[in-house]
Every structure is written in structure tokens, then in C-alpha cells.
Amino acid sequence: MTLLEIFPSLRSGMPSPRVDTTVWPCETHYDDLGRITVGGVALADLADQYGTPTYVLDETEVRRRCQAYRKHFPDAEIIYAAKALVTKSVARWVTEEGLSVDVCSAGELAIALAAGVDPQRIVLHGSGKPFAELETAVAAGVGRIVIDSLTEITLLSALVSRPQQVLLRLSPGIDVHGHPAVKTGVADQKFGFPLGSAQAAEAIERILRQPGLELVGFHCHLGSQIHDPDYYGEAVRRMVGAMARVRDEHDVLLTQLDLGGGHAVAYRSGDAEMNLYVLADILDDALDAACARHGFPRPHIALEPGRAIVARAGVTLYRVMTVKHIEGGRTFVIVDGGMNDNPRVALYGARYDAVVANRHPTGPHMTATVAGRYCEAGDILATDVRLPADLRPGEILAVPCTGAYHHSLASSYNAVGRPPLISVHQGRPHEQLRRETPTDLLTRDLG
């Protein structure tokens, strides 16, 4: 018997061998029963109270990440990318921490406005913004709109009745070698205009001709899960060069440079993540050099992290439905969620860890594949994870680092409603989103 088994109270507050705080929220501990707690609440209790699967979100962790960005980039505007996860509370927390909000649909805009976000601090994005959404955004008075196409210039100029600040999205031709689905800095993809192209030149001219549109700067977004800060240094050099060309050719001084998001987080122990301290240094040096080279005044920098703000704050809880040892094959742990609440594995081949949350397992472990309940063989949540060999149906598995692009990407495939989102803070749970029920699904069915 170990000391911890004799005196379980020794465990609380100790860094746990089961959890790694580069992947789990900082406020993750053990309670006296050996159960994992986040934000002072036992995950097993949350599973009992709200059912499974359930998204858990640690408010303190979200706020800490916002504070880290403010600290490392004191002169930059930090714009939270709502696409990673947005609820009224999340929008409120990030703005209380001094962040602006980027939205890419009327739905995200409505949530931000309902949370009381100042429209001036909202930036609207999108590769194909419907006219009605542009109309809603302009009527709401959003601060900036990022222009993505020539059509949008026409639509927007027809809509505005007072000057609307806009940024133009450019792709700086930087290949971050990420998953093709999230590689957005290269020329041949659907967003924006290739930097230096004739279409980009035409877009600039057209915007400048519109009295209702005020071109204040350029925007770029290189991709996702980028851990090498040098790519952003290169983006600064190229984008400042493009801003200087606008000054030289049009005698217009652009003052804002939005470098998008894409900062990597660790999904599993040992994964590379973006070092904000190094990124800040690299951006600073690149700005100094590029501005000196072009005799250009230092632009206001904006960064748009989404994942890096909320990913680690999230943990998803599942209940084990069955454990299957396939003869001559793998051991599958089937849980009551899967690709509906976490499509990232199927979409991007993302890798996750999973641990037992309702007890501290002390016996032997097995290697298992955690699979979901949905009718797809590709409905896998985690492969080759170490789980207790005596894992039983009814136990609770927790998957860390699931705060970003989980709820926001979730579906109701097989007519299974989306999970609730429960935030935890100082020992108390708050139901932010309730579970989607069959009645919710039937409400839309007018047949």
C-alpha cells in the first residue's frame, strides 16, 4: 500500500501524476477520494448532476489565458476568435479581461451583443458573408469588417450610411505546413487576396474609392496550431511592406495590422505549443526591422487567438458504456459521446488523451482505443491511451484540452443532441448551455 492510499487527503492540492497542467486547466487537483477536480468541483459529481457527455469549462483558466496575452503583448489589441467557443459568459469573461471579439456570423454576433460586448470592439470576418449578415453587422455598429472579396466591397458600400472601418484580408504566401484544412496563409486558398496580386491591388483601389469605407489596415491569418513564432515575424515583414506600398502608391497611411490567430496549444503531454514570450520578442524585432526598412510608422498590432484562450480550459466527460477486447485486435472502450461532440479526430486526425476521473486507479493498465457511440467506424476519440485494466461500464472518462472547436464544431448526428456546457469557478458549477434534447430537435422539424 502506498502512503497516498493510506492518507488520501495528502493528494488534494498535489500535482497529480494523472494530469499534466500543460494540457489540463491549472486548477486541476485530486480530492480526498482520488477523483479529479477542476475549478474545485469533482468531475464525477458533474457527470452525475448533468449527465454525460458534458463539456466542462474552467473560468479561471480562460481568464488566465486572456491575462497572459495582455501581459505579453501590452501594446497589442487582443481579439478573441469567437469561433473557438462562444457563449454569453465566455464573451463576457474575455471582454472583462480587456479583449475584443472577432465573430464570423450573425449568430456569433448575436451572442456577443447579448453578452453586452461593445459593438465597436467587435470585428466581423468571413469568406462569404451573406448580405443580411453584413446588414445586421452594420446596423449593430461593429467596429471593423474584414473584407474578403470584391463582391463584399460592392455590397458593403451600398449598405453603409456612415463611414465603416474595414481591414483587407491578404494571404502573405507563408506555408506553415499544417493540416490542409486549416492552412490559410498560402495564396491558393479561399480566404482574402494573395499579397502583391493584381486582385489585391484592385481591392485596395476599390475600397479607397468608396467614401463610406475607411481602409484602416490589413489582416492575415496563417493557419492553426502554429508553434513556430518565426512565421509571424515573416508575416510582419511582408505585411508592413504591403502597407508601405499603399502609402507610396495612394498616399494613404494604414495604421492597423491584424495578424490573425493560430497559436498552438498542447493537446497531449509533450506536444509543442506557442511560447508567447518568444512570439512577443519576434514580433517586436520584425516590426522594428520592417518599419525601419520602409520608413513606415509602427502600426497597431492585433492578434486573434481563439484556441489558445479556451482549449486548455475545457474537459469533456464521458461515461463508459462497454469495454470490448476484440479477439486478435484492439481493446475498445466505448463511451456515450464521440464524433458529435469532438469531430476534430475525424476532421484533422487530432490526438487526445483520456483518463479515469472518478477514482485513482492503482492497479495494472491496458492500452485502449476510446471510441464513440455513433454509427461510423471512424468515430474514435483517442487511440493508444493507457487506462486501468479493470475499467468498468459506468465509470467516467475525462478528455482534456477540449475547450476550443469542440462545442462550436459539434453536430447532432444520429439525432443525438449536443452536450451541455458547464463552467466551474471557485468550487461551483454553472450551467452555461443545457443539453440539447430530442424535443429541441423536433422543434425544427415542421413536417
Ligand SMILES: Cc1ncc(COP(=O)(O)O)c(C=O)c1O
Ligand atoms: C481569421 C481568423 N482569426 C482567428 C482564428 C483563430 O484561430 P485559433 O483558434 O487557431 O487561434 C481563426 C481560425 O480559424 C481565423 O480564421
